[in-house]
Amino acid sequence: xxxxxxxxxxxxxxxxxxxxxxxxxxxxxxxxxxxxxxxxxxxxxxxxxxxxxxxxxxxxxxxxxxxxxxxxxxxxxxxxxxxxxxxxxxxxxxxxxxxxxxxxxxxxxxxxxxxxxxxxxxxxxxxxxxxxxxxxxxxxxxxxxxxxxxxxxxxxxxxxxxxxxxxxxxxxxxxxxxxxxxxxxxxxxxxxxxxxxxxxxxxxxxxxxxxxxxxxxxxxxxxxxxxxxxxxxxxxxxxxxxxxxxxxxxxxxxxxxxxxxxxxxxxxxxxxxxxxxxxxxxxxxxxxxxxxxxxxxxxxxxxxxxxxxxxxxxxxxxxxxxxxxxxxxxxxxxxxxxxxxxxxxxxx
Amino acid sequence: xxxxxxxxxxxxxxxxxxxxxxxxxxxxxxxxxxxxxxxxxxxxxxxxxxxxxxxxxxxxxxxxxxxxxxxxxxxxxxxxxxxxxxxxxxxxxxxxxxxxxxxxxxxxxxxxxxxxxxxxxxxxxxxxxxxxxxxxxxxxxxxxxxxxxxxxxxxxxxxxxxxxxxxxxxxxxxxxxxxxxxxxxxxxxxxxxxxxxxxxxxxxxxxxxxxxxxxxxxxxxxxxxxxxxxxxxxxxxxxxxxxxxxxxxxx
Numbered sequence: 001x002x003x004x005x006x007x008x009x010x011x012x013x014x015x016x017x018x019x020x021x022x023x024x025x026x027x028x029x030x031x032x033x034x035x036x037x038x039x040x041x042x043x044x045x046x047x048x049x050x051x052x053x054x055x056x057x058x059x060x061x062x063x064x065x066x067x068x069x070x071x072x073x074x075x076x077x078x079x080x081x082x083x084x085x086x087x088x089x090x091x092x093x094x095x096x097x098x099x100x101x102x103x104x105x106x107x108x109x110x111x112x113x114x115x116x117x118x119x120x121x122x123x124x125x126x127x128x129x130x131x132x133x134x135x136x137x138x139x140x141x142x143x144x145x146x147x148x149x150x151x152x153x154x155x156x157x158x159x160x161x162x163x164x165x166x167x168x169x170x171x172x173x174x175x176x177x178x179x180x181x182x183x184x185x186x187x188x189x190x191x192x193x194x195x196x197x198x199x200x201x202x203x204x205x206x207x208x209x210x211x212x213x214x215x216x217x218x219x220x221x222x223x224x225x226x227x228x229x230x231x232x233x234x235x236x237x238x239x240x241x242x243x244x245x246x247x248x249x250x251x252x253x254x255x256x257x258x259x260x261x262x263x264x265x266x267x268x269x270x271x272x273x274x275x276x277x278x279x280x281x282x283x284x285x286x287x288x289x290x291x292x293x294x295x296x297x298x299x300x301x302x303x304x305x306x307x308x309x310x311x312x313x314x315x316x317x318x319x320x321x322x323x324x325x326x327x328x329x330x331x332x333x334x335x336x337x338x339x340x341x342x343x344x345x346x347x348x
Numbered sequence: 349x350x351x352x353x354x355x356x357x358x359x360x361x362x363x364x365x366x367x368x369x370x371x372x373x374x375x376x377x378x379x380x381x382x383x384x385x386x387x388x389x390x391x392x393x394x395x396x397x398x399x400x401x402x403x404x405x406x407x408x409x410x411x412x413x414x415x416x417x418x419x420x421x422x423x424x425x426x427x428x429x430x431x432x433x434x435x436x437x438x439x440x441x442x443x444x445x446x447x448x449x450x451x452x453x454x455x456x457x458x459x460x461x462x463x464x465x466x467x468x469x470x471x472x473x474x475x476x477x478x479x480x481x482x483x484x485x486x487x488x489x490x491x492x493x494x495x496x497x498x499x500x501x502x503x504x505x506x507x508x509x510x511x512x513x514x515x516x517x518x519x520x521x522x523x524x525x526x527x528x529x530x531x532x533x534x535x536x537x538x539x540x541x542x543x544x545x546x547x548x549x550x551x552x553x554x555x556x557x558x559x560x561x562x563x564x565x566x567x568x569x570x571x572x573x574x575x576x577x578x579x580x581x582x583x584x585x586x587x588x589x590x591x592x593x594x595x596x597x598x599x
Contacts, residue, residue, distance in 0.1 A: 187464055188464060189458045189461075189462050189463075189464070189467070192451065192454055192455045192458055192464075192467075193455065193458065195444065195446070195447055195451070195455070196444055196447075196455040198446075199442075199444035199445060199446060199447065199488075200442045200444060202401070202438065202442060203438070203442045203444060203455075203503070204427075204455075205401075205425070205426040205427050205430070206399065206426060206430060206435060206436050206437075206438070206504070207430060207435065207455060207456040207459060207503060207504070207506075207507050208427050208430035208431045208435075208456075208459040208507055209427055209455075210425070210427045211427075263446075
């Protein structure tokens with residue numbers, strides 16, 4: 001009982017968020033628009049969590065996560081359309097293919113460091129985009145349209161356009177699963193090793209970590225999570241073409257995580273809420289007169305975040321909490337100092 | 349007394365530059381061996397060769413984890429050497445700056461356990477031992493140089509090494525801080541730790557070493573007890589230069 005209480009107190013922020021995500025869709029009634037928005041927020045946040053593993057925790061910036069997102073989406077679409085495979089199985093297959101691809105590519109790619117690695121990941125997704133745009137098996141330039149066959153209604157999770165609640169809650173459940181996984185990883189040996197690699201390659205090696213292996217593990221997990229996001233996305237959007245591999249899509253996952261807080265499990269979800277709501281509002285308000293302005297504003301926003309608070313919005317929260325804690329500490333120290341009439345105090 | 353590491357004819361070249369030439373010496377079990385020499389003598393290069401950061405051009409490093417167990421560690425990757433029981437610290441401190449002191453040490457402690465709670469327990473024990481308990485929740489980037497050097501040692505200790513290699517762990521510290529580190533090193537030795545230390549500060553290193561090895565221009569010029577080294581002509585020459593050495597003889 002005490003343990004459960006502690007769990008709630010330590011993660012109160014997560015539980016408040018979860019409660020909001022459960023209640024808000026019900027509260028707005030049959031408002032498909034709001035449901036749409038929440039589903040997109042959750043999908044982007046889910047992939048953002050994946051991106052966070054490799055780029056936030058392990059410090060290897062990837063600009064090519066659209067590759068794994070796209071693989072997940074295409075796997076579900078192709079298997080469902082051509083072979084009537086249930087999307088759950090399709091998503092699992094997508095995860096495995098994405099992880100295998102991540103292993104094959106990155107085992108060599110991790111010889112590169114920093115910016116060079118980032119550029120190489122970008123190249124990977126661009127190569128996939130070119131291949132998928134001419135490969136007839138996956139629809140080539142036309143892409144794949146998810147077919148709805150009435151006799152096979154169980155095949156697609158998100159087939160009913162008017163009622164999105166079931167799909168919304170499926171997405172939410174998967175996001176929660178990914179979130180919990182990331183949180184557990186952060187506090188495990190793996191998480192500590194990833195962070196050590198991020199902070200210093202040499203130290204990691206000197207304390208017995210094989211950086212190559214742990215980076216590959218991070219990338220494989222990250223790719224598998226991105227593939228889940230892709231699988232959800234294609235079922236919801238019901239159409240996929242090679243655009244899904246483009247830099248624009250990769251950048252969404254970078255944006256939501258960097259905005260919310262890189263290297264923080266809460267980052268992607270907070271960032272995703274802000275990103276998608278802002279993006280949609282600007283597109284709807286300015287779409288006719290000043291289309292493209294939203295991209296400019298996001299560019300500026302990212303510059304502001306990176307310059308003033310590299311840890312994103314969660315960084316601002318953390319600062320506030322820390323400052324309050326420090327003030328309390330100082331106040332208590334001041335009282336003890338006054339009573340014992342000693343000098344010193346702050347030992348920093 | 350047995351040897352735990354044997355370095356034989358180690359040579360390391362960077363292009364035409366010879367950083368270590370034909371260096372041989374032993375590190376005895378449960379002893380403090382220190383490596384001294386003027387700037388650019390090749391001390392850190394030797395360190396890097398032993399710990400696998402560099403692959404030596406020729407020569408051999410042999411490690412005896414137990415009496416009759418012999419492992420050739422020449423040119424092995426650093427993380428493997430660490431798993432075998434040889435851990436180093438860095439001359440230019442590399443604190444994991446976005447992690448707390450405790451997390452820094454825990455990262456090392458995970459080498460022999462997969463469980464977070466066990467790693468934390470071990471880390472707390474080592475923090476106690478190195479006098480860092482007070483700073484447990486401080487972020488790495490907020491520490492002073494002295495604290496960083498201490499974290500460096502604590503993190504290395506957390507991997508439970510047979511041989512601990514310290515690279516200038518006292519440089520840039522004040523007198524009191526140097527005393528603290530000296531005491532820490534002696535405490536470690538008493539608990540059966542073998543140490544190889546690179547150091548510049550003679551007052552600190554001479555009283556605690558069991559054996560001193562002197563490098564100059566990449567070559568070993570002397571080896572022996574601290575007293576022998578202090579009176580060795582070649583060593584004085586290497587430190588003061590020929591001219592001043594001659595002057596000091598005259599007076």
